[in-house]
Amino acid sequence: MRLSSFFMPTLKETPTEAQIVSHRLMLRAGMIRQxxxxxxxxxxLGYRVLRKxxxxxxxxxxxxxxxxxxxxxxxxxxLWRESGRYDxxxxxxxxxxxxxxxxxxFGPTNExxxxxxxxxxxxxxxxxxxxLYHIQWKFRDEIRPRFGVMRGREFLMKDAYSFDIDPASARRAYQRMFLAYLRTFARMGLKAIPMRADTGPIGGDLSHEFIILAETGESGVFCHKDWLSLDVLKDAPGFADDLQPFFDRTTAIYAATDEKHDAATCPVPESDLVSARGIEVGHIFNFGTKYSKPMNAVVAGPNGESIPVEMGSYGIGVSRLMGAIIEASHDDNGIIWPDAVAPFDVGLVNLKSGDAETDRVCADLYAKLQTAGREVAYDDREERPGAKFADMDLIGVPWQLVVGPRGLKTGVVELKRRATGEKEELSIDAALAKLAG
Amino acid sequence: MRLSSFFMPTLKETPTEAQIVSHRLMLRAGMIRQxxxxxxxxxxLGYRVLRKxxxxxxxxxxxxxxxxxxxxxxxxxxLWRESGRYDxxxxxxxxxxxxxxxxxxFGPTNExxxxxxxxxxxxxxxxxxxxLYHIQWKFRDEIRPRFGVMRGREFLMKDAYSFDIDPASARRAYQRMFLAYLRTFARMGLKAIPMRADTGPIGGDLSHEFIILAETGESGVFCHKDWLSLDVLKDAPGFADDLQPFFDRTTAIYAATDEKHDAATCPVPESDLVSARGIEVGHIFNFGTKYSKPMNAVVAGPNGESIPVEMGSYGIGVSRLMGAIIEASHDDNGIIWPDAVAPFDVGLVNLKSGDAETDRVCADLYAKLQTAGREVAYDDREERPGAKFADMDLIGVPWQLVVGPRGLKTGVVELKRRATGEKEELSIDAALAKLAG
Known part of the structure; x- marks a missing residue:
């Protein structure tokens, strides 16, 4: 994408209405508009990330x-009168x-x-x-929407619903989603801690919230300090395996939301207990027959008997995740996208748009990187280098490839890693090999 | 996908509430549920096609x-009061x-x-x-919803909006969408005819509807008989080219919706005029400053003067297209999906689930086809062959690969092309080479 024609209305000022950094950065980067x-x-720009x-x-x-x-x-x-939840x-x-x-x-959930x-x-x-799951826009008429997409009224959610013949099978369904959630968040560069949680209006007696620790989080949470250094997916089983041992050893490490935490009965000594703020990015429930019984969702069992199905539901706040990722990964200059969700793989910075040789090299790099399957934000705008560097840092593209007339005299370009700030000068071919290889 | 665990509730009976074939087949194939x-x-199954x-x-x-x-x-x-459209x-x-x-x-459109x-x-x-465009669920509270997804109340639409500095540039934007629409529908195996159309509540003076001829269509339409044999994209230009000549020669062949058609002034002799029914799958509008003026969407021109932008909007009925494709491509046995939108590339029919050798060969074919990037519906259910053939025809997968104990004795499988009914016996390797090659 050439930034000269890309609709990316970045802001220089910091929007005053935004209270938390993810909201500020999403507005400044031109990702969302209220x-x-x-x-x-x-x-x-925001929609590219959301789709990833x-x-x-x-x-x-x-x-x-x-x-x-x-x-x-x-x-x-x-339908909602049948379950008794309408009122x-x-x-x-x-x-x-x-x-x-x-x-x-307008559905707030779909049980x-x-x-x-x-x-x-x-x-x-x-x-x-x-x-069965879907990824769908939902509406909850929050009395005080805030924090941008973290607590919006219209939001994108993944909600899955499991149906099983008995509680043992339902537990396996729950454990598969438990593992899927840990894998999902890890792929986005997030450390999500599964915490025993209240079930609220969904119901049931077994429930975990997946929480990203962050100072700006809305939930108070408690966990054993081991969680801070744990690589939870190390030696994790596959979906076809028996997940009970993994589930047991993971949930044995204490973690609970403040509704579930009770200092009097908490098994963790105070010196090992972390009290923190967290952002809820997922919530899973096993609620047995709470909906199947009143709604008469029954199946015939092996002997023809009528059995209400055991159900669970499993939500991920897809749009909220974008805020959570930014809260977890940014610096003073802007967003630092984990590679897997970055809107572009490479930001190609032309230091002197209009200079024939620089334009030629950039156009060539742009074409070759795209041919290699890389998504490239090519900053071909007529702007000062400083403005281009600032925007590229702000939108957080993982690799920045900087091309200017001075370097080209000796055949070099500069490659910068956004996350670490590390820069290296290298030949055009070496840069291509590194980014497209 | 193994059909033994795929949620595809096909129906044997023909649903009586469905008046047109696409609605009947979508219900029978387990694609939608009202x-x-x-x-x-x-x-x-339906969602797979919709996403394609x-x-x-x-x-x-x-x-x-x-x-x-x-x-x-x-x-x-x-917002709608600003444009005057709220009432x-x-x-x-x-x-x-x-x-x-x-x-x-709930937005019916987004100008x-x-x-x-x-x-x-x-x-x-x-x-x-x-x-700028989006692909979004919209709601129009039709007084009499009918024909399944063809005239539903909640529907998926692509709507694009162009902004240009002057009418000449706006015409080019219109022509690019005109070409994009023809390309889009052709990729789905559809022959869409662009017809001069009324602008209705959107406004403006230049508008085309893209119409699929079908007996069950809701619109009356008229076109020169040349349209019936025309390959409109033959020698079509690219998006970077001047599209005016292509636009002129395409629109010179008469085609109009019945609101626009006037027998008294129609330039086509009666013997060359086709009067038919059609399904509207796209509608494009150039409406100038109808929204930019009342809403004060102005930009600074080259001399600093304030210029209201020239706009157009461009809609495609994404969910409706599924019905239109089925109306255009089916037979008595079910749907015949064009390859580009088929829910699966290959239907793999195991004629004797439970037979060790048949199961082994099928599992091997299933794995190899998937490795080759093919999407496979593997019918491993314990059903009679007749029921499996009927379901595979019903859901309209382009290729059916039939594996049974009798053929395996001589090392052959049967490959059937859904569209033509042509069958051939060939070796397992030859079948793989043909489907995965």
Missing amino acids: TSAGIYAWLP IEQIVREEQDAAGAQELLMPTIQSAD DYGKEMLRITDRHDREML EMITDIFRAFVKSYRQLPLN | TSAGIYAWLP IEQIVREEQDAAGAQELLMPTIQSAD DYGKEMLRITDRHDREML EMITDIFRAFVKSYRQLPLN
């Missing part, structure tokens, strides 16, 4: 055996009346709808286990 | 120089009040919002031309 309180448009995050989530859900579908945003109120959900649920005066709502789809088609235990 | 009137969940259609649309928009972003579904009513739009617009009693709406984003950031003619 269109109403807690509602954002994703500008091209979404794709990692998708790949790990697929690897875990979940199947993707897509449910609609607008749901019938009647429970309160004002966070955006209620709508259609032109025929039917009561509808009811997926249960309705399930019961329409699945009649036998032989069709189980089943795990 | 959740409310005109609102559908996309089951895994979406990706083709995206690639052609990108190739034409448009940039992807994503605007939210929920919009502020105030005009009528009951098709789903109006919502949030918890703070602010008037909102106002994109104009608001534009005016916030673009201040100079040097930042033009610009074309």
Whole structure:
């Protein structure tokens, strides 16, 4: 992408309305634009990152055996009356009346709808286990939306729903999602700690929140200090393995949200206990028959008996993850994207747009890097070098390749790693080999 | 994907509520499930196809120089008051009040919002031309939703918006989308005819609808019979070329929707005129300053003067396209997917699941085809061969590879092309070479 024609409205000033660094940087980098309180448009740079995050989530859900579908945003109120949650959900649920005066709502979650789809088609235990997920825009009418995409009203969520014949099978489904979540967040460069958590309006008795430690986090959390140095996926099993030992040894290391933590009964001595703030990026629930019983989602068992299915649900805040990643990875100059979610792989900086030789070398590098499958942000704008360096640091592209007339006299370009600031001068071919190899 | 665990609830009976073949086949193939009137969940098979259609649309928009972003579904009513359309739009617009009693709406289209984003950031003619698009779920509260996803209430749409400094540049933007649309539909195996069209509530004076001829189409259309045999993209230019000659020679061949057609002034002799039904899959508009003037979307011109931008908008009915493709490509046994949008490349039919040798060969073929990058629906279910053939024809996978104990005795498998019904017996290696090569 040539930045001369890319719609990336970076800001020089720091927006005053943004209280946390991820919100400030997303606004400054031209990634989002607020269109109403807690509602954002994703500008091209932001949307590129969002789609990468979404794709990692998708790949790990697929690897875990979940199947993707897509449910609609607008749901019938009647479904929610069946489960008894229509009145429970309160004002966070955006209620709508259609032109025929039917009561509808913009879905804040999908337990009811997926249960309705399930019961329409699945009649036998032989069709189980089943795990269905979607990645979908949801709406929760937060009373005080804040922190940009971290607590917005319209947000992108991955929610999966598992259906099993008995509690033992449901536990295995839960453990597969537990592992999938750890793998998902690790691929984004995030250290997420699974913490025993309250189940809230979803229900059930087994639940973990996946928490990124961050000073700006909204949740108070507690964990054993071992979590700070733990590589949780070291020696992790695959999805086809028995996950019980992995699940047991991981959850044996204490970690709990403040709703679940009780200083009086906490097994960790105070000297080993970390009290911190955290950002919730995922939440998984095993809630048994809470929805299947009232909604009559039953299957025929091996002897023809009618069995309400055991269910769980598994959410990831896809749009929120972008804020969490930035909170975890930035410096004074801007965002430092982990490679896997970076909007571009390489930022190509032309120090003197209009200089024939510099333009020629840049155009050649741009073409070759793209041919090699690299996504390149080519800054061909007529701007001062300082402004180009500042923007490239701000948008956080992992590699910066700097080309100017002075270096070209001796055939060298400069390669900078955004994360470390390390720079090296090398020949054009060596730079190409390093970035495209 | 092993069909034994794939959530693909095919139906044997023909659903009585479906009036047109695409709706019937999508229900029978387990692709969609209606959740409310005109609102559908996309089951895994349907969603696979929808994502392929979406990706083709995206690639052609990108190739034409448009940039992807994503605007939210929920919009502020105030924006629509600025353009004067809030009252005009009528009951098709789903109006919502949030918890703070602010008037909102579920967007039926995005001219106002994109104009608001534009005016916030673009201040100079040097930042033009610009074309921004998104692929987004929209809601129009149709009074009588019907024909499945063809006229649903919640639907997926690609809408692009162009911004140019003067009418000549805006015409070029229009022509690029005109070409992109022809390329997009052709990649899906569709013959779309661009027809002079009314502009309706979007406004403007230059507009084309892209129409697929089909008996079940909702629109009456007229075109010169030359369109029936025309390969419109033969000798088509590239996006970087001057598109005027191509646009002129293509639009010179008469085609108009019935709102635009007037028998009294039609230049085509009756013997050359085709009167038919059609499905609208795209609609493009050049509407000048209709939104930029009332919303004050102006840029500074070369001499510092304030110039309202020239705009156009360009829609493709992404979810509707699935219905249109099926209307255009099916037979009595089911859907015949064009390769580019097929949910799987190959259907692998195991004629005797449980037979050790057949299972072994199938598992080996399944693995090798996947390694070669093919998407495979492997029917490993314990079903009669007849049921497997029927389902494979129904879901319309382009190639069927049939493996059974009888053929394996002489080392052969059967390969069937869904579109033509042609079958050939060949060795396992030859089949692999043909499908994976």
